[in-house]
Amino acid sequence: MPxxxxxxxxxxxxxxxxxQLIEGSTDLLQRVLNKDPATTFVIIDEVETDNWGVNRENVTTRRQREKAGK
Amino acid sequence: MPxxxxxxxxxxxxxxxxxQLIEGSTDLLQRVLNKDPATTFVIIDEVETDNWGVNRENVTTRRQREKAGK
Amino acid sequence: MPxxxxxxxxxxxxxxxxxQLIEGSTDLLQRVLNKDPATTFVIIDEVETDNWGVNRENVTTRRQREKAGK
Amino acid sequence: MPxxxxxxxxxxxxxxxxxQLIEGSTDLLQRVLNKDPATTFVIIDEVETDNWGVNRENVTTRRQREKAGK
Amino acid sequence: MPxxxxxxxxxxxxxxxxxQLIEGSTDLLQRVLNKDPATTFVIIDEVETDNWGVNRENVTTRRQREKAGK
Amino acid sequence: MPxxxxxxxxxxxxxxxxxQLIEGSTDLLQRVLNKDPATTFVIIDEVETDNWGVNRENVTTRRQREKAGK
Known part of the structure; x- marks a missing residue:
């Protein structure tokens, strides 16, 4: 029941x-822990880039910086 | 504080x-564990059917399959 | 599939x-949204009182304060 | 890696x-636990007021009540 | 940054x-979405069987029932 | 109500x-978004190093590698 x-x-x-993420995750749990796909839930959350921070900056800014080649 | x-x-x-989900959950926590409703949070997340997988398929596909009577 | x-x-x-929490939650989702109990997951996390804060204090301290009648 | x-x-x-929330959280983890900002993730979820309940009522209703001065 | x-x-x-779960998940995100493993977090939560419910029963009971061949 | x-x-x-994490997070939400500390919850989860992966390895291994100076 993962x-x-x-x-x-x-x-x-x-x-x-x-x-592909749903299939891949479900197969991984079955292969490693023998979990039943019928009771494996996979939920994907898509988070706005303004709302995700890493290294003290949001991803919107990070992408702009990456694009600018810095 | 649930x-x-x-x-x-x-x-x-x-x-x-x-x-109804908010009231029902809050009442359940109060009835079973005597938790104070004033500090009981209930948050409902609605997830797109493309983003929810069970049994290796997303719910969009599952619903179409169900509709088709398969 | 809640x-x-x-x-x-x-x-x-x-x-x-x-x-009781498992049954109550599952029944609530079935009653309000007609969700199938067979694919309703309920997971209960028990969190140490040192690790839960509300109103700027942890629950360990809050309980001691409540006991002391303050 | 918080x-x-x-x-x-x-x-x-x-x-x-x-x-500001991203910076503040990252700095807090660095100051208190010496965590590396480069591997500190901060994710902000914005939840509709209909979907958040406290004290048995949703926040939409709570805000209307507050506005009405009750 | 998954x-x-x-x-x-x-x-x-x-x-x-x-x-194996950590490697498999990280590889999946890299293969499907080209995500950088260096900023892919995988966190595994192990939940007590008393605390996990499906189909209105906890997994402790479910396992006993399965063992008894019912 | 954060x-x-x-x-x-x-x-x-x-x-x-x-x-300190509880106080710091609560103060941050109050300073940035004017949220009431009385209804701000902070929950800290401590995850075993075997259960946390980054860059395809678990943190137990990462710490040993760091200690060995590699």
């Missing part, structure tokens, strides 16, 4: 990519 | 239904 | 009380 | 305020 | 299995 | 340090 919560920044994840 | 987080798929939950 | 996460302080919750 | 998740009601938090 | 939280019941997961 | 969840590795955080 519960997997994947949080990523909201930067254009497609439905197909989400499906 | 914290209750209810995650459901985003499929048309009304404000009235949300209010 | 996921319910109940977080309470670790202050002697019994297995019987936990079972 | 992970900080701040959940607040969705009531007009600005990007600048979010940035 | 954050992956895996919650499973506390039923003897070994350090080696946990490591 | 809810702050701080997750750190379980590496000897003292009750005094936890209290």
């Amino acid at each position: 519960y997997v919560n994947i949080r990523v920044t909201n930067e254009g994840v497609t439905a197909e990519q989400k499906q | 914290y209750v987080n209810i995650r459901v798929t985003n499929e048309g939950v009304t404000a009235e239904q949300k209010q | 996921y319910v996460n109940i977080r309470v302080t670790n202050e002697g919750v019994t297995a019987e009380q936990k079972q | 992970y900080v998740n701040i959940r607040v009601t969705n009531e007009g938090v600005t990007a600048e305020q979010k940035q | 954050y992956v939280n895996i919650r499973v019941t506390n039923e003897g997961v070994t350090a080696e299995q946990k490591q | 809810y702050v969840n701080i997750r750190v590795t379980n590496e000897g955080v003292t009750a005094e340090q936890k209290q």
Whole structure:
């Protein structure tokens, strides 16, 4: 009965990519811990880049800085 | 001081239904553990059906399959 | 397919009380949103009183203050 | 490697305020536990007022009541 | 910068299995979304079987029932 | 009514340090968003180093590697 919560920044994840994350996580839990896929939940949260911080800056700023090549 | 987080798929939950979940959860914590409603938080997260997986498939697909009677 | 996460302080919750929380939450989701109990998860987290703060103080201190009648 | 998740009601938090929460949380973890900002994540969730309950009522209702001066 | 939280019941997961979950999740995020492993967090929560409910019963009871062949 | 969840590795955080995290987070929310401390929750989760992964390795291994000066 695993519960997997994947949080990523909201930067254009497609439905197909989400499906791959769901399948991949479910298969991982089955392979490693023999968990039943029928009771494996995978929930993907897409978080706005203004709302995610790492290294004291939000990801919006980080992406702009990366683009500017700094 | 309980914290209750209810995650459901985003499929048309009304404000009235949300209010019933808030009241029901708060009353449950008070009845079972004598918790004070004044410091009981209930947070409802509505998750897009593309972002929720169970049994290796997302709920969007699951609903379509159910509708098709399979 | 709801996921319910109940977080309470670790202050002697019994297995019987936990079972009541599980049943009560599951029934609530079924009654309000017609969710299937077979795919309703309820997870209870018991948090040490040193690790839970409200109103700028941890619950260990709050309980001692309440006991002292202040 | 701390992970900080701040959940607040969705009531007009600005990007600048979010940035202050990110900086403040990261600095707090560094000051108190000497954690490296480079691996400190801060994620802010903004929750609709209909979806947040305290004291058996949702925050939408609470705000209306407060406005009405009751 | 993904954050992956895996919650499973506390039923003897070994350090080696946990490591496989960490590697598998990180690789999945890299493969599907090209996320950098250096800033991918994976946190595994082991939940007591009394504290996890599915289908209105806790997992302790469910396991006893399964053992008894019912 | 903010809810702050701080997750750190379980590496000897003292009750005094936890209290500092509780006070610091509560003050931050009050200063930035004018949130009432009376309804600000702070919950600290201490996660075993075997259960926390970053960069494809668990923190137990990372600490040993750091100690060995690699």
